[in-house]
Amino acid sequence: MSFDPVERPDGCDVPEKQARRAQARELPGLQRWTREAVAEWFDMPFANLLFQAQSLHRKHFDPNQVQISRLVSIKTGGCPEDCGYCSQSAHHKTGIKPTKLMTLAEVVEAARAAKATGTQRLCLGAAWRSPRARDLDLVCEMIAAVKAEGLEACVTLGMLDEAQAERLAAAGLDYYNHNIDTSREYYSLVASTRTMDDRLSTLARVRGAGVKVCSGGIIGMGESRDDRIGMLMLLANLPEPPESVPINALMRVSGTPLAGASSIDGIEFVRTVAVARILMPRSVVRLSAGREHMSDELQALCFFAGANSIFVGEQLLTTPNPSQERDASLLGRLGIQPLSSNQPSSPAPSGSA
Ligand code: SAM
Ligand code: DTB
Numbered sequence: 001m002s003f004d005p006v007e008r009p010d011g012c013d014v015p016e017k018q019a020r021r022a023q024a025r026e027l028p029g030l031q032r033w034t035r036e037a038v039a040e041w042f043d044m045p046f047a048n049l050l051f052q053a054q055s056l057h058r059k060h061f062d063p064n065q066v067q068i069s070r071l072v073s074i075k076t077g078g079c080p081e082d083c084g085y086c087s088q089s090a091h092h093k094t095g096i097k098p099t100k101l102m103t104l105a106e107v108v109e110a111a112r113a114a115k116a117t118g119t120q121r122l123c124l125g126a127a128w129r130s131p132r133a134r135d136l137d138l139v140c141e142m143i144a145a146v147k148a149e150g151l152e153a154c155v156t157l158g159m160l161d162e163a164q165a166e167r168l169a170a171a172g173l174d175y176y177n178h179n180i181d182t183s184r185e186y187y188s189l190v191a192s193t194r195t196m197d198d199r200l201s202t203l204a205r206v207r208g209a210g211v212k213v214c215s216g217g218i219i220g221m222g223e224s225r226d227d228r229i230g231m232l233m234l235l236a237n238l239p240e241p242p243e244s245v246p247i248n249a250l251m252r253v254s255g256t257p258l259a260g261a262s263s264i265d266g267i268e269f270v271r272t273v274a275v276a277r278i279l280m281p282r283s284v285v286r287l288s289a290g291r292e293h294m295s296d297e298l299q300a301l302c303f304f305a306g307a308n309s310i311f312v313g314e315q316l317l318t319t320p321n322p323s324q325e326r327d328a329s330l331l332g333r334l335g336i337q338p339l340s341s342n343q344p345s346s347p348a349p350s351g352s353a
């Protein structure tokens with residue numbers, strides 16, 4: 001059966017002005033999203049929201065393809081920051097044993113193993129507030145090694161100054177991950193050792209150095225829908241939206257202040273993914289942490305809502321992720337192909353698919 005993404009189904013009462021808003025955002029600088037406009041998307045009947053998100057998704061991406069990333073925790077635990085969700089903060093008793101920074105040889109081995117299983121990007125994560133000079137030297141060598149294996153390289157190392165961002169760019173870094181995590185209003189309830197403005201300053205430095213930005217957040221930390229709206233607005237209204245937008249469902253880690261947070265309603269999670277897709281139509285939206293606890297059907301709805309990237313591997317940084325067998329079965333049953341490791345993860349040209 002053919003599907004025309006332009007035609008609206010009978011009974012779809014999506015106001016024209018909203019569809020125009022989504023289109024207008026495709027021309028950077030033309031329009032900033034207002035809270036009211038974003039709230040209207042969230043409030044929309046589910047079928048209409050998903051139809052709009054899927055239609056926009058198809059304009060920019062192949063709907064049957066997902067980008068595949070894999071995480072390697074190159075320095076685990078002992079972090080001086082107090083992020084309330086995180087297993088790796090030295091402020092919480094989570095049982096995570098701090099490790100030393102991995103060696104270059106260990107990262108090369110991880111990159112080869114990742115490449116052999118069809119990963120397109122390797123993301124190296126370190127539990128730092130910000131990198132020290134000596135450590136950054138080694139991370140730059142790691143980036144070059146990952147690239148030499150034919151993978152895209154992403155790192156997440158905490159806050160950066162301008163010179164550090166430039167160094168990472170010179171090492172060939174493709175993406176820097178630095179999440180805003182939640183709304184400006186909720187931020188101080190989640191972490192007190194840094195501010196939203198600290199996060200935004202690092203993102204501006206990454207952008208200024210010419211490295212692609214990966215920034216998103218966590219859903220299910222006890223935030224309100226208003227906070228989810230605020231977080232997505234903040235991302236979409238950046239001078240240039242992030243190329244990559246990870247949407248994590250909180251992995252509740254015992255010993256963290258958020259261990260007892262109520263789990264997020266699956267429908268609200270899918271709505272959040274769909275609104276991210278609509279507000280940032282050209283960005284890759286990653287269904288990130290939390291897949292381990294999602295049914296196959298919930299993940300399928302997230303893909304339909306516009307998610308087009310996942311982390312694979314049985315461990316994220318410190319928490320579990322679905323097995324290779326489960327992911328292969330899910331993608332196979334959905335007819336979804338992984339983006340191959342020699343394809344860049346940029347959107348398909350407008351009008352394709
Ligand atoms: N220290 C660096 C930083 O904070 O940017 C990099 C590593 S940190 C673990 C990367 C991101 O992982 C966080 O910003 C957060 O969005 C996500 N994250 C951490 N713990 C999580 C959890 N328990 N559940 C879901 N996402 C989590
Ligand atoms: C992102 O948004 N999610 C990834 C990656 N960026 C660095 C990290 C998820 C971590 C989940 C908790 C853990 O495994 O410790």
Ligand code: SF4
Pocket residue numbers: 079080081082083086087088089090126127128129158
């Ligand atoms: Fe440290 Fe990052 Fe965890 Fe915060 S999220 S405690 S900065 S590792």
